[in-house]
Amino acid sequence: MxxxxxxxxxxxxxxxxxxxxxxxxxxxxxxxxxxxxxxxxxxxxxxxxxxxxxxxxxxxxxxxxxxxxxxxxFQGDFGTQIASQRPVSEVIAEALPVTLRLALFAFVFVSVVGITIGLIAGLRPDTLVDRALLILTLLLVSIPSFVMGYLAQYVFAFELGLTTPNVQDSENLGQLMLPAVVLAALSLAYVARLTRTSVAENLRADYVRTAVAKGLPRRRIVTVHLLRNSLIPVVTFLGTELGTLMAGAVVTEGIFNVRGIGNTVFEALTRREGSTVVGIVTLIVIIYLVASLIVDLLYAVLDPRIRYA
Incomplete structure (x- = not known):
């Protein structure tokens, strides 16, 4: 190892x-x-x-x-922002916690809800639940994120009044809930379908039939044997999803006026602030690389058959 x-x-x-x-x-x-x-x-x-x-x-x-x-x-210097003459590291330090909070909120939502509904549909293939999941995920994939954002803002903020149309306090999880769900919508569809396909495939595997023949409880068969092996491709997808959510927050942060990394990148691009854009992208690349390493290490935890020479 x-x-x-x-x-x-x-x-x-x-x-x-x-x-x-x-x-x-x-x-x-x-x-x-x-x-x-x-x-x-x-x-x-x-x-x-x-x-x-x-x-x-x-x-x-x-x-x-x-x-x-x-x-x-390598000395911790990300450059200097031209407009404000501030170090880019200070600009990132202000915007990163906001986007990280939003991305983590969306990541947890994707992981919990996506795996849950994917597992439910995978255990009941070719049923009404499975077809409903297919329709829902196709709908989420088909709608662009900016359309989803404005639609959710109109319905839940202006029509129902359940939340504020714009995020006024980035530390308030209640205000971040709607933009986090919009940000997570596309990833939710992929995770749900990937989990459903993997569960349905492993449900017909020999080790599952052997566990059933041995008389193991259904909960143990699903959680210990079936779900553990089915999560390997899902973990691969989720491993890079945190970086994807942070990079994809540009549109969502613009719609809901979230002062995070995405908003900072957009403003920097309009002013051609190369040092700011490169510094933020460098940080996202590091997150991708670390997440990829963690995913590879998790393979051995989920499947003991995997060994690294």
């Missing part, structure tokens, strides 16, 4: 460098001048623009800029 963990950690290094390099390339290739955009229509001397770019290192060649960013990153 130790060799496996060490090998996976070494594999993360080129993945991390490659992903950050690609996002750095895309931000560098965007048209426009971030310093000029900062001052809008205000007249600015070219010497002042050059001085600002020199202080931020924007006048250096591309590869040298990336090298400076990479070396600073």
């Amino acid at each position: 130790g060799r496996f963990v060490a090998r996976r950690l070494l594999q993360m290094i080129p993945v991390f460098i490659g992903s950050t390099f690609l996002i750095f390339c895309m931000m560098f290739a965007l048209p426009g001048d971030p310093v000029r955009a900062l001052y809008g229509e205000q007249a600015l001397d070219q010497a002042q623009i050059h001085e600002i770019k020199h202080s931020l290192g924007l006048d250096k060649p591309f590869l040298l800029q990336y090298w400076d960013y990479l070396t600073g990153l």
Whole structure:
């Protein structure tokens, strides 16, 4: 197991460098001048623009800029935001807890509700419950997230008055419930269908028939034998889902006015704040890599037959 963990950690290094390099390339290739955009229509001397770019290192060649960013990153420096002249790490520290709270709320909702309804449908394949799940998940997959967001906002906030249309307090879980459910809707459909298919397939496996023939209680057969083996593909999907929820929060945070990572990325893109965008994406990449490693380690817990050489 130790060799496996060490090998996976070494594999993360080129993945991390490659992903950050690609996002750095895309931000560098965007048209426009971030310093000029900062001052809008205000007249600015070219010497002042050059001085600002020199202080931020924007006048250096591309590869040298990336090298400076990479070396600073390993020292905990994510760069400097052009508009506010604040360290990007401070900007992330303000926005990250909000998005993390929203994503964790959505992740728990996806895991509990998705696995539960998927298990119920998988235990009763080709029944009315199974067909109802199919219709529900197809509906959730078909509706775009921004349509789902505005529809939920109109129905539950304006028509029923059950919640506020916009999040005014990001620490209030009651206000975060509606945007979290909207954020989790698409993932919920995938988790439910994946759980249903895996359970229905394993229900016909030999080890389940053997457990039934031995006279084991149905609850033990389902929870210990059937569900444990059926969760392996679901855990694979959920392992990267936290990063997906954080990255997909741009639309949801915009609809419900949540001041988190998604909103910060959107504002940074409009101002061509490359350092802010790259810093946030770097953080999400790290979350993806760590989650992927945890998922691989969980395989051995869920299925003792899996061994890592």
